[in-house]
Amino acid sequence: MCPSCGAKRAVKFAEHIYSEVIEDVPHRHTVFTIQKRLRVFFKYDRKLNTILFRAAWGALSQVLGIGERELAAIFTLQTAGEALNYHPHLHGPRRELGRTTPR
Numbered sequence: 001m002c003p004s005c006g007a008k009r010a011v012k013f014a015e016h017i018y019s020e021v022i023e024d025v026p027h028r029h030t031v032f033t034i035q036k037r038l039r040v041f042f043k044y045d046r047k048l049n050t051i052l053f054r055a056a057w058g059a060l061s062q063v064l065g066i067g068e069r070e071l072a073a074i075f076t077l078q079t080a081g082e083a084l085n086y087h088p089h090l091h092g093p094r095r096e097l098g099r100t101t102p103r
Contacts, residue, residue, distance in 0.1 A: 017074060026096040030073065032056040033089035042088045049077055049088065056090050064097055
């Protein structure tokens with residue numbers, strides 16, 4: 001994939017999420033990752049990514065003490081680390097709890 005095309009697509013996606021999807025309330029950036037020794041399994045069995053999403057969703061709702069249906073978050077899967085090594089992890093904004101005032 002062309003880096004500039006990928007960047008354009010990322011900017012368009014971010015603009016859509018910001019203007020059409022996310023409510024006008026405070027958000028926090030959240031990251032979920034897995035242990036280094038488990039990465040090889042995710043590399044060769046991409047179906048495990050679904051488990052990563054579900055585990056992140058469940059862990060976040062449990063840590064925040066809210067039901068999974070109350071959680072407001074959008075996660076995206078990234079598969080490369082800073083050194084461009086295989087490193088599956090999730091990034092995304094989640095609604096900050098207890099605050100409903102506009103940004």
